[in-house]
Amino acid sequence: MPSERLRLNPRISLREESFGALCYNFSTRELFLVKSRLAMKLAELAATGVERALARAALGATEERFDQLVEALVARQVLLVEEDSGDACDE
Amino acid sequence: MNDSLASALRAGLAAPICLTWELTYGCNLSCRHCLSDSGPKAPGELDTGEALAFIDSFAEMGVFYVNIGGGEPMMRKDFFTILENAVARRVGVKFSTNGTFLDAAASRRLAGMDYVDVQVSIDGHDQATNDEIRGQGSFDRAVAALGNLAAAGFENPKISVVATRHNVAHLDDLEALARRFGATLRVTRLRPSGRGAQSYSDLRPTPEGNRSLFAWLSERPQVLTGDSFFHLSPLGDPLPGLNMCGAGRVVCLVDPVGDVYACPFTIHPDFRAGNIRQQPFSEIWRGSRLFSGLRAEPGPTGCSSCSAYAACQGGCMAAKFHTGAALDDPDPECVLGRSGGSSYTVVSIRPRRAAVAVD
Numbered sequence: 074m075p076s077e078r079l080r081l082n083p084r085i086s087l088r089e090e091s092f093g094a095l096c097y098n099f100s101t102r103e104l105f106l107v108k109s110r111l112a113m114k115l116a117e118l119a120a121t122g123v124e125r126a127l128a129r130a131a132l133g134a135t136e137e138r139f140d141q142l143v144e145a146l147v148a149r150q151v152l153l154v155e156e157d158s159g160d161a162c163d164e
Numbered sequence: 165m166n167d168s169l170a171s172a173l174r175a176g177l178a179a180p181i182c183l184t185w186e187l188t189y190g191c192n193l194s195c196r197h198c199l200s201d202s203g204p205k206a207p208g209e210l211d212t213g214e215a216l217a218f219i220d221s222f223a224e225m226g227v228f229y230v231n232i233g234g235g236e237p238m239m240r241k242d243f244f245t246i247l248e249n250a251v252a253r254r255v256g257v258k259f260s261t262n263g264t265f266l267d268a269a270a271s272r273r274l275a276g277m278d279y280v281d282v283q284v285s286i287d288g289h290d291q292a293t294n295d296e297i298r299g300q301g302s303f304d305r306a307v308a309a310l311g312n313l314a315a316a317g318f319e320n321p322k323i324s325v326v327a328t329r330h331n332v333a334h335l336d337d338l339e340a341l342a343r344r345f346g347a348t349l350r351v352t353r354l355r356p357s358g359r360g361a362q363s364y365s366d367l368r369p370t371p372e373g374n375r376s377l378f379a380w381l382s383e384r385p386q387v388l389t390g391d392s393f394f395h396l397s398p399l400g401d402p403l404p405g406l407n408m409c410g411a412g413r414v415v416c417l418v419d420p421v422g423d424v425y426a427c428p429f430t431i432h433p434d435f436r437a438g439n440i441r442q443q444p445f446s447e448i449w450r451g452s453r454l455f456s457g458l459r460a461e462p463g464p465t466g467c468s469s470c471s472a473y474a475a476c477q478g479g480c481m482a483a484k485f486h487t488g489a490a491l492d493d494p495d496p497e498c499v500l501g502r503s504g505g506s507s508y509t510v511v512s513i514r515p516r517r518a519a520v521a522v523d
Contacts, residue, residue, distance in 0.1 A: 088226035097228035
């Protein structure tokens with residue numbers, strides 16, 4: 074079964090602030106706040122694409138918490154979920 | 165907006181969400197309400213190299229987008245060079261133009277660019293209403309520009325309207341004009357800054373006009389407002405947006421000679437935080453005493469003790485300043501009438517010529 078990769082939406086600009094981070098979506102022109110440090114760390118990991126299971130391990134989050142986090146970030150279009158065919162290194 | 169976000173934003177950010185950058189004071193029009201008193205180009209405006217270095221600095225700070233204005237920014241020969249550099253650095257651009265130079269070729273070039281919004285200024289639903297404020301022929305040129313953008317396939321331009329007592333009754337017509345060109349309507353507040361100081365008493369909406377304007381906007385969340393009508397919030401539910409004064413907190417203005425001011429409506433020595441030729445922009449943003457003061461919570465004086473303060477935040481700092489009010493006084497268009505109705509004194513001066521930085 075193919076795994077999933079998480080990738081930061083290239084249309085998203087994310088900036089760290091004292092209270093978390095500010096996100097700006099260049100497609101929708103929406104500005105919003107990300108307060109969770111875990112979410113910020115996930116967004117950083119996903120900047121160049123990360124395998125879902127590896128990301129969860131890196132964050133040390135429970136499966137339930139991690140899934141909630143991914144769902145919330147996908148809903149805000151911060152993260153894109155891509156099917157990982159596993160042939161990324163077959164060039 | 166929830167309270168925690170509001171207080172976080174009021175306390176200031178690591179970088180502006182956006183900054184307004186007046187590229188030039190040069191303008192081919194002389195609109196009666198021009199907030200920057202534009203006309204002739206100012207001596208010592210930033211050259212191309214300085215402009216590109218400035219883009220680098222705010223890209224490094226993570227500024228999301230820049231509102232480019234003037235003057236008429238398209239009068240600069242390096243206008244597209246500046247735009248293309250900003251976009252290449254992933255800094256979004258929203259620029260305001262009177263449309264004169266938005267010909268077919270310029271429109272095609274813009275249509276091929278990412279991260280760019282175009283705001284064409286029109287201040288009346290017809291030629292007579294618009295041209296009385298913006299000058300003869302300006303309505304036709306702006307409409308032609310919108311036609312050029314549409315023909316070039318530029319998606320969703322904005323028609324930017326400054327609300328006046330002469331056009332608030334015609335917002336439906338302006339909305340129809342926007343629809344005709346696949347544009348979004350943007351309506352913003354008239355401030356008594358620049359030449360707006362002299363025309364404020366003639367152009368500002370009446371109290372009844374402000375009430376109908378607020379009701380009209382409340383029914384149309386799709387109409388953009390530049391977050392400029394929070395002084396009317398006690399009239400009902402707040403309009404979409406941050407609904408707070410962002411001066412020195414989330415926005416600022418950089419003028420053509422590199423002076424940094426708290427907001428687009430405070431081009432005055434009292435609100436000058438520094439100059440980017442003399443100090444890095446990041447230092448000015450983070451360390452200016454002026455901006456630190458603006459980020460402090462207001463004391464329990466003046467209108468902050470009013471029951472409506474949570475809704476209107478005391479209104480627009482610039483509107484108060486330019487009408488001679490103290491900064492903790494009510495907004496001159498206070499909907500509760502606490503500003504003393506229409507009795508105000510315009511004190512705005514023309515500081516720009518005196519404040520030009522040394523090269």
